[in-house]
Amino acid sequence: MRxxxxxxxxxxxxxxxxxxxxxxxxLTQSAATKILQDAEQIFDAVLFNRLPRGLVETSVGWHVxxxxxxxxxxxxxxxxxxxxMKEGGAGTLAIGAIMATAPSILPTALxxxxxxxxxxxxxxxxxxxxxxxxxxxxxxxxLGLCRLTHPGQEAIFEFEPLYDEKTWVFVSHDxxxxxxxxxxxxxxxxxxxVVQPWGSPARQALEKALAKIGVTALxxxxxxxxxxxxxxxxKHAGMVGMLPSTILTEAVARGELVRLPVDLPxxxxxxxxxxxxxxxxxxxxxxxxxxxxxxxxxxxxxxxGPVED
Numbered sequence: 001m002r003x004x005x006x007x008x009x010x011x012x013x014x015x016x017x018x019x020x021x022x023x024x025x026x027l028t029q030s031a032a033t034k035i036l037q038d039a040e041q042i043f044d045a046v047l048f049n050r051l052p053r054g055l056v057e058t059s060v061g062w063h064v065x066x067x068x069x070x071x072x073x074x075x076x077x078x079x080x081x082x083x084x085m086k087e088g089g090a091g092t093l094a095i096g097a098i099m100a101t102a103p104s105i106l107p108t109a110l111x112x113x114x115x116x117x118x119x120x121x122x123x124x125x126x127x128x129x130x131x132x133x134x135x136x137x138x139x140x141x142x143l144g145l146c147r148l149t150h151p152g153q154e155a156i157f158e159f160e161p162l163y164d165e166k167t168w169v170f171v172s173h174d175x176x177x178x179x180x181x182x183x184x185x186x187x188x189x190x191x192x193x194v195v196q197p198w199g200s201p202a203r204q205a206l207e208k209a210l211a212k213i214g215v216t217a218l219x220x221x222x223x224x225x226x227x228x229x230x231x232x233x234x235k236h237a238g239m240v241g242m243l244p245s246t247i248l249t250e251a252v253a254r255g256e257l258v259r260l261p262v263d264l265p266x267x268x269x270x271x272x273x274x275x276x277x278x279x280x281x282x283x284x285x286x287x288x289x290x291x292x293x294x295x296x297x298x299x300x301x302x303x304x305g306p307v308e309d
Contacts, residue, residue, distance in 0.1 A: 006068035016054035073139040096132035097145040100244035128200040147271035162272035
């Protein structure tokens with residue numbers, strides 16, 4: 001199995017068309033056909049069905065495609081790290097992190113990582129857990145600062161839970177309902193919302209709260225993983241938003257945003273460090289994880305204990 005085999009398999013799945021694949025890879029039709037035939041001979045199985053609408057992967061093909069993408073992404077990471085080192089850098093580290101880490105956890109950790117490894121190139125993907133985990137499995141990322149979204153993922157990832165996350169429902173300070181002290185979820189269902197996509201833990205918490213009052217879905221909503229887009233839509237388009245409390249605390253304290261007295265169920269789990277199970281982490285990843293653990297320990301020690309009578 002050669003890189004050319006893997007690259008063609010990946011491109012064929014993305015395009016579904018041999019002509020587009022040959023153009024993208026700068027191959028002749030006969031060369032691409034021969035490479036695909038070689039790959040199918042190696043696995044002794046048909047990888048793509050030739051249908052009128054194009055090429056569609058078989059069940060065996062699907063597994064080969066996943067393998068190909070993992071290996072290609074791993075190879076690209078290695079090539080990028082070596083290129084950075086040859087230019088005088090210290091390699092690369094690809095991290096995925098959820099929005100709740102943005103205000104303080106992630107910046108503080110990256111400042112410390114930069115102090116320890118000033119020439120390290122960091123690739124940061126800020127998204128939701130359900131988008132970070134596939135990229136981690138495909139080796140586009142080396143580690144995640146997120147949560148697992150269903151129990152079966154424990155077979156794929158090693159997860160070290162660290163932080164709790166609270167989600168607030170909020171509006172702009174000039175929204176008509178901002179000053180109402182008795183707002184309930186039922187009162188705001190018909191307003192325009194901006195929420196995280198289906199599958200994210202925060203969205204699951206909202207859907208669970210809606211189900212309790214007999215509502216199957218928000219009638220008007222924009223779905224986005226972008227924290228900035230969500231904040232702007234709340235501030236300038238009069239929408240109701242839902243984001244981690246860590247992101248909103250300062251804006252609420254300044255009076256720019258108003259937290260509504262709507263309580264959502266606790267999110268499914270804590271979030272923390274996620275890596276691929278059974279694989280050694282790079283020295284850069286180990287350093288970052290050590291910083292996160294130390295930071296968490298410091299925060300835990302600083303939290304006040306229970307008050308004794």
